[in-house]
Amino acid sequence: MNHIATQLKNARTRQDIEVDQLAVLSGLSADTIHAIESGTIDVQVSTLRKLSEVLRCSFSVGDMSI
Structure with a gap:
């Protein structure tokens, strides 16, 4: 599992949110969230921003925090 996948999961x-709930709250599909968490797709910065706003957290990508 890659670093972003681990951070998202x-x-x-930690917030006891199911994938389906996160999908509704973020406007992403549950399949997309599953794919991010399994590390099978590359994640766009705009997608990480949506997820960080919903989860009220930041994601670290190299030297950058989103």
Whole structure:
């Protein structure tokens, strides 16, 4: 699992939010969230921004925080 995948899953589970709930709140599909968490797709910055706003967290990508 890649670093973003781990960060997303940890943030979501810490807040006891199911994938389906996060999908509704973020406007993303549950399939997209599953794919991000499994590390099978590359994530766009705009997608990370949506997720960070919903989860009220930041994601670290190299030297950058989103």
